[in-house]
Amino acid sequence: MAGTEDAYTAEPFVPRRGGLPALRAAAADCRGCPLHRDATQTVFGAGQASARVMLVGEQPGDQEDRQGKPFVGPAGHLLDRALAEAGIDPADAYVTNAVKHFKFTRAEPRKRRIHKAPTLREMTACGPWLAAELDRVQPELIVVLGATAGKALLGSSFRVTRVRGTVLEEEIHGRPERLVPTVHPSAVLRADDREGAYRGLVSDLKVAVRALG
Numbered sequence: 785m786a787g788t789e790d791a792y793t794a795e796p797f798v799p800r801r802g803g804l805p806a807l808r809a810a811a812a813d814c815r816g817c818p819l820h821r822d823a824t825q826t827v828f829g830a831g832q833a834s835a836r837v838m839l840v841g842e843q844p845g846d847q848e849d850r851q852g853k854p855f856v857g858p859a860g861h862l863l864d865r866a867l868a869e870a871g872i873d874p875a876d877a878y879v880t881n882a883v884k885h886f887k888f889t890r891a892e893p894r895k896r897r898i899h900k901a902p903t904l905r906e907m908t909a910c911g912p913w914l915a916a917e918l919d920r921v922q923p924e925l926i927v928v929l930g931a932t933a934g935k936a937l938l939g940s941s942f943r944v945t946r947v948r949g950t951v952l953e954e955e956i957h958g959r960p961e962r963l964v965p966t967v968h969p970s971a972v973l974r975a976d977d978r979e980g981a982y983r984g985l986v987s988d989l990k991v992a993v994r995a996l997g
């Protein structure tokens with residue numbers, strides 16, 4: 785059952801039929817795991833069903849939680865800049881997250897909300913939404929942004945440092961997919977050598993551009 789201790793899953797909330805708008809509307813009421821309780825709203829993916837490339841991040845951050853759209857905060861601004869530099873029009877990409885609700889802690893009541901990484905259990909619970917997005921969009925290429933997205937799509941043995949900037953071919957939810965993993969834009973913002981980390985992100989995204997042809 786959804787919402788019980790041992791079986792968190794979005795599955796009963798995901799409509800079998802309908803396009804992205806139907807999915808988005810249903811996701812707004814998802815109670816598949818406890819993360820919906822403290823977050824402001826579901827942050828579903830954004831973009832056209834005709835998008836050739838799907839970008840998958842971790843989970844919404846503070847700004848995304850307030851605005852209800854993925855990658856609209858500082859990490860999103862950096863990502864948009866990197867995409868444009870690599871030659872991907874952000875408007876041509878479908879952008880989403882492995883987990884659709886913001887997970888956070890507060891050091892003190894009413895203080896700033898601090899991002900907390902989702903657990904494997906929460907990623908697994910939210911997986912049916914990502915599977916449904918892949919089914920409706922059928923992208924030619926998936927750009928995997930960081931370790932959480934990688935584990936959600938490719939399993940817990942995924943290591944971003946080992947496979948970043950390469951084209952992987954894997955079966956995901958029964959469909960053969962091509963994926964290009966790279967670092968998460970938030971990791972670029974936190975890096976000591978921010979410029980070097982940014983160049984690395986752009987160079988991985990260029991691999992994605994070449995793979996799209």
Ligand code: URA
Nearest residue numbers: 841842843845854855
């Ligand atoms: N980080 C993510 O992984 N996703 C967002 O939407 C914003 C920040």
Ligand code: SF4
Nearest residue numbers: 814816817884885910
């Ligand atoms: Fe549903 Fe995912 Fe939100 Fe959990 S995080 S309530 S599974 S949409």
